[in-house]
Amino acid sequence: MDSIAAFFTENSAAIRDSIITFGGILVGLSIVLIVAEKLLINYGICEIDINAQEKVLEVDGGQTLLSALYENKVFIPAACGGQGSCGHCKITVLEGGGPVLPTETPHLGRKEVRAGVRLACQVKVRENILIRVPEELLNVKLFTSTVAGTRSLTYDIKEISFSLIEPAEISHRPGQYVQIQAPSSDGPVFRAYSISSPTYEKNSVELNVRLVPNGIGSTYLHNLEEGDEAIFTGPYGEFRLNEDPSVEIICVGGGCGMAPMKNIIYSIYDQWPDRSCWLFFGCRTTKDVFYLDELNQLSRKHPNFHVVYALSDPLPPGETWDGETGFIHLSADKYLEEGVRRQAFLCGPPPMIEAATRVLKEKGIAPDDIFYDKF
Ligand SMILES: Cc1cc2nc3c(=O)[nH]c(=O)nc-3n(C[C@H](O)[C@H](O)[C@H](O)COP(=O)(O)OP(=O)(O)OC[C@H]3O[C@@H](n4cnc5c(N)ncnc54)[C@H](O)[C@@H]3O)c2cc1C
Numbered sequence: 001m002d003s004i005a006a007f008f009t010e011n012s013a014a015i016r017d018s019i020i021t022f023g024g025i026l027v028g029l030s031i032v033l034i035v036a037e038k039l040l041i042n043y044g045i046c047e048i049d050i051n052a053q054e055k056v057l058e059v060d061g062g063q064t065l066l067s068a069l070y071e072n073k074v075f076i077p078a079a080c081g082g083q084g085s086c087g088h089c090k091i092t093v094l095e096g097g098g099p100v101l102p103t104e105t106p107h108l109g110r111k112e113v114r115a116g117v118r119l120a121c122q123v124k125v126r127e128n129i130l131i132r133v134p135e136e137l138l139n140v141k142l143f144t145s146t147v148a149g150t151r152s153l154t155y156d157i158k159e160i161s162f163s164l165i166e167p168a169e170i171s172h173r174p175g176q177y178v179q180i181q182a183p184s185s186d187g188p189v190f191r192a193y194s195i196s197s198p199t200y201e202k203n204s205v206e207l208n209v210r211l212v213p214n215g216i217g218s219t220y221l222h223n224l225e226e227g228d229e230a231i232f233t234g235p236y237g238e239f240r241l242n243e244d245p246s247v248e249i250i251c252v253g254g255g256c257g258m259a260p261m262k263n264i265i266y267s268i269y270d271q272w273p274d275r276s277c278w279l280f281f282g283c284r285t286t287k288d289v290f291y292l293d294e295l296n297q298l299s300r301k302h303p304n305f306h307v308v309y310a311l312s313d314p315l316p317p318g319e320t321w322d323g324e325t326g327f328i329h330l331s332a333d334k335y336l337e338e339g340v341r342r343q344a345f346l347c348g349p350p351p352m353i354e355a356a357t358r359v360l361k362e363k364g365i366a367p368d369d370i371f372y373d374k375f
């Protein structure tokens with residue numbers, strides 16, 4: 001053992017140089033292969049058969065399945081814009097997708113791999129390909145709109161309303177989202193934003209957007225002014241509200257995770273004025289509090305609607321706050337009794353979602369009745 005260690009110590013510089021050289025050769029080869037594929041290989045026209053001939057597309061081979069579908073107005077959710085990081089663009093490829101790539105495996109379970117589930121942004125169209133797409137996605141549309149108004153909700157969150165031009169109406173479920181097209185130096189990119197306006201507002205879409213420093217999508221949206229044009233696709237998302245009004249609804253959110261909550265709450269009270277619903281909203285400081293007055297007003301109109309805001313940071317000297325304090329999942333734990341039939345919708349940063357999910361499961365909510373979007 002000692003002689004092996006001595007060998008590595010004496011030759012460490014040579015070993016490091018060999019590793020760097022070998023790595024460099026591998027990277028160089030990959031670049032050559034990518035360029036060669038782009039310039040030399042012509043896959044010609046390939047067919048994409050969707051849902052056993054329900055739709056058959058003829059596309060230029062060599063592009064990703066996601067772009068080929070997008071060009072033909074089949075809009076697959078792609079929150080990361082095709083970078084392979086969000087895992088939202090899953091569809092089933094029955095034939096012609098080639099082997100699953102290492103970039104896909106972190107997002108796919110074993111059962112999904114066996115069933116042919118793939119990331120559309122990673123699969124290249126190199127031959128005729130047979131895919132299955134949920135019917136709902138075939139109804140996703142591309143909308144053109146103009147900005148009807150903007151207002152600051154906090155120092156970093158803006159409410160932005162869009163009037164729809166074409167199509168002039170949107171039909172969405174509470175808690176769904178759209179993908180806004182934003183310009184970037186590499187061409188248009190797409191980012192997901194939850195719809196904060198209720199489902200009965202058919203001619204407009206409202207968003208709550210938090211400004212991410214140097215973020216492409218959020219900066220674009222924060223700079224929009226009244227009258228500017230904007231393009232988005234949608235609606236997307238797996239949130240499904242239980243239509244049985246005796247099922248209590250629990251909403252837990254933080255930051256711009258308010259958007260789908262607001263949509264769900266206003267949509268519920270338009271349809272079921274007496275339905276029981278709790279909103280637990282977590283903020284760090286009073287500077288992060290928004291919509292509290294209008295939600296309190298709604299709760300006076302609908303006594304079964306309960307609003308709980310909690311601040312997680314200590315209150316600075318001189319400031320007053322008559323709401324809850326501490327992390328928001330602790331408020332949910334404090335207020336919710338066990339043994340009630342419930343469905344829950346969670347939106348916010350991953351640690352908040354994980355803590356709230358634990359509490360809600362302890363209160364007896366089945367995992368299938370807990371929906372969440374992490375962002
Ligand atoms: C289903 C879904 C719904 C969403 N709904 C909303 C919504 O209603 N309102 C809303 O504001 N956002 C929402 N998001 C997040 C939104 O899609 C963007 O990810 C976010 O606005 C950042 O995009 P960007 O283009 O501005 O930043 P990018 O250009 O993508 O990123 C710029 C830099 O910021 C970092 N970054 C990216 N996101 C964050 C973040 N959240 N916090 C800190 N750093 C970050 C990146 O690592 C990168 O270094 C949602 C996301 C999903 C998946």
Ligand code: FES
Binds near residue numbers: 120
């Ligand atoms: S678009 Fe995000 S992983 Fe494919």
